[in-house]
Amino acid sequence: MEYLLLFFIGVVATTIGTLAGGGGLVSLPAMLFLGMPIHSAIGANKVSNAVSSFSSFFTLYRRKQLTLKECSWIVPFSLGGGITGGLIAAQLSPENLYIIAITLMAFAFITSFISKGNPAGAEPLKLTPVSGTGLFGIGIYDGLFGPGQGTLMLYLFSYLKVAYVKSVGLVRFATFSSCFGAAISYILSGAVIWPMTLALMAGSVTGAQLGVRIAEKLNPIYVKPILRIVTALVIVQLIADNVM
Template sequence: MVYIILFFVGVIATTIGTLAGGGGLISLPAMLFLGMPIHSAIGANKVSNMVSSFSSFFTLYRRNQISLKESSWLIPFSLGGGITGGLIASHLSPENLYVIAVILLIFAFVTSFIGKTKPKGAKPLKLSPVSGTGLFGIGIYDGLFGPGQGTLMLYLFSYLNIAYVRSVGLVRLATFSSCFGAAISYILSGAVIWPLTLALMAGSVTGAQLGVRIAEKLNPDYVKPILRVVTALIIVQLIAENVL
């Protein structure tokens, strides 16, 4: 029964995470509720995210929605930011991490109401001071704390006028990059409980493919409202966890 629950948790969390980010705030609490040790739950999340993220990126790449020329350069920025964030995290208290997370998400939420509401999405992703700094900064946030990383990246790509479907592929590649090192670390440490992780992974891959198909058909007018709802829910959950 636990395996079936984890499968559907993976489907729901990754479908939402693919479309708007924040999937980890569904899957991680669910695993903890089912009694998984914290390190095993995080390890399962990283391993399943690594596999499902690559599957959704590869699907969009195979359909020519995204190219390696456009996307490959973001890998070192995400990895470098993640490593930097991990190093900084060791010097910050959990309370300060929650404050940083809430401030960044509120900032993204407010700025989403500024500027164009219907970006044409005609521009390719290119290395620039804004894109490079933004990706590295979000990578630092992912290494520091993580919840809402995909949501923040979607806001960044919207600001850069990147088409939503391509943005989804780019976010999933960045998520794969940031999760790869962490997943390997958890595997080598022996924290991963493989039967439970494989059940979550199967659901996550299913959710990733479902999310990609929904993203391809989603009316662009609905993207920002969905992002705003997900962002608001993440902020509320983070504040509730910190207060309670």
């Protein structure tokens, strides 16, 4: 029964995560509720995220929604930011990490109402001072804390007027890049409980494909409202975790 639950958790979390980010805020608490040890739950999340992210990215790449040229330069900025964020995190208390995360998500939420960015745009993603700095900064946030990283990237791409479906593929590629190394680390440490992880992974791959198909048909006018809802839920979750 718990394997079936993990499958559906993977479907729901990854569908949401593909469309608007924040899927980890669904899957991780759910796995902890089912009694998985924290390191095993995080490991399962990283492994399933790496596989499902590549699955959705490859689907969009195969359909020529994006090119490797647009994706390749993202990796050093995301990884460099993640490493920097990890080093900074070691110097900060958990309370300060929560404050930084809540402040950044609140800032993204507020600016979404005043930004002129358009998820229906058709601009290619290019390396510019704004895109490079933005991706490096989001990488720092991912290394510092993590939840909502995909949502922040979708806001950035919207601001840069990158088409929504292309943005989804770019975010999933960045997520694969950041999760792959972490997944290897958790596997080598022996923290991964494979039967439960495989059940979550099967649901995550299903959710990734479902999310891609919904994204391709989603009217761009609904993208920002969905992002705002997910952002608000992330903020509420972060505040609740900090209070508890």
